[in-house]
Amino acid sequence: MTTAPLFARYVALGDSSTEGLDDPIAPGRYRGWADRFAAHVAAARRTLAPGSAPLLYANLAVRGRKTREVLEGQLAPALAMRPDLATVFAGTNDLIRSGFALDPVVADLATMQRALRAQGATVLTITMPDLSEVMPLAGRVRPRLDAFNAAVRALARETGTIVVDLAAHPFAGDPRFWSGDRLHANTEGHTRIAAALAHAIHLPGASDNWMNPLPRLSARSPFRLAVEELRWIGSHLIPWLARRATGRSSGDGIRAKRPTLTPMLDEP
Numbered sequence: 001m002t003t004a005p006l007f008a009r010y011v012a013l014g015d016s017s018t019e020g021l022d023d024p025i026a027p028g029r030y031r032g033w034a035d036r037f038a039a040h041v042a043a044a045r046r047t048l049a050p051g052s053a054p055l056l057y058a059n060l061a062v063r064g065r066k067t068r069e070v071l072e073g074q075l076a077p078a079l080a081m082r083p084d085l086a087t088v089f090a091g092t093n094d095l096i097r098s099g100f101a102l103d104p105v106v107a108d109l110a111t112m113q114r115a116l117r118a119q120g121a122t123v124l125t126i127t128m129p130d131l132s133e134v135m136p137l138a139g140r141v142r143p144r145l146d147a148f149n150a151a152v153r154a155l156a157r158e159t160g161t162i163v164v165d166l167a168a169h170p171f172a173g174d175p176r177f178w179s180g181d182r183l184h185a186n187t188e189g190h191t192r193i194a195a196a197l198a199h200a201i202h203l204p205g206a207s208d209n210w211m212n213p214l215p216r217l218s219a220r221s222p223f224r225l226a227v228e229e230l231r232w233i234g235s236h237l238i239p240w241l242a243r244r245a246t247g248r249s250s251g252d253g254i255r256a257k258r259p260t261l262t263p264m265l266d267e268p
Contacts, residue, residue: 005122005201006048007041009056009261011083013074013112014090016250018061019257022179023190029257033185034059034087035266036194041085042264044203056261058083064250066093067108074256075112079119081261086121087197088112088161091148092128092183100144106151113159123161124197127152129172131183164196171213 012018012034020032035057042055058081060074067090078086094105109125116123127149130142149167156163166172177189185193195210 006045007055007085007122008045008053009081009083010038010041010058010085010087010264011078011081011261012038012057012059012061012087013070013078014061014088015065015070015093016061016063016184017092018059018087018089019063020059020061020190021063022181022184023187031187031190033190033193033197034061036190037087037197038264039266040194040198040203040206042266043205044198047204054263054265057258057264058256058261059258060256062254062256064093064252064254065090067091067105071108071112075115077259079115082119083116083121085124085201086116087124088116089125091152095128095141095144095148096183102144102147102151105148106155109152110155110159113155113161117159117161122201123159124164124200125152125156125161126164126193126196127167129166129169131173131178162200164193164200166193166196169211171211174214176214 014034018032018034020030020035023031023033023036025031038055038057038059042057045052045055058078060077061070062073065073070088070090088109090109091105094100113123113125128145130145145167149165153163153165155161171177171192172189177185177192179186179189192210195206198206199208199210
């Protein structure tokens with residue numbers, strides 16, 4: 001039986017997924033899988049070491065950030081906090097751009113993983129699931145997505161990073177786990193990702209239930225599909241294209257929601 005580790009300081013690095021979009025707790029505020037995972041780790045700490053100081057947790061992620069921006073803006077502050085647990089997830093904002101180049105993105109991920117591992121941190125990451133069932137346009141980037149995930153797996157083997165391989169589980173492409181923008185997990189999706197991370201490091205009470213698929217999804221009529229597609233184009237695709245055309249980012253003016261280590265007291 002694997003003994004669960006006792007972590008004291010957890011730092012999350014990344015983009016909007018790690019920030020918590022779209023798992024809202026109040027207008028303009030999000031929880032997300034990193035917060036939920038931190039709650040699991042904090043609960044495990046209370047179970048394994050009753051009376052000990054609470055888990056300290058920082059979330060440096062900011063929406064819209066590409067991998068190089070995560071490296072340049074978040075790695076140094078993370079290292080200064082000397083975490084014994086870290087999550088590093090980035091690459092989505094690189095992958096969806098036409099000029100995507102795999103090698104520089106993987107090199108930046110490698111720099112972050114190696115630096116955190118060199119300080120003794122347990123590092124986790126996740127692969128990106130195929131969202132073709134959620135967003136038909138995603139099929140166009142499937143080859144680069146497969147290449148990215150393969151590179152993430154290979155890098156993790158080299159650095160000793162733990163991979164939660166969402167891409168290997170069909171449930172992760174179920175539309176019911178994703179928000180209306182088709183890029184971010186919804187509350188149920190974030191909850192599952194947090195549970196998967198907890199299971200990966202053998203926290204007390206964690207199980208493989210996060211893998212369970214939902215009941216079979218009933219077929220949607222062509223009319224309903226067309227309406228949903230038009231709604232998504234108007235609400236999400238056009239605004240995204242407009243930001244790109246004007247050089248703006250969804251993260252402009254946004255700061256990390258939890259920039260310093262503070263006690264994590266929430267329940268999972």
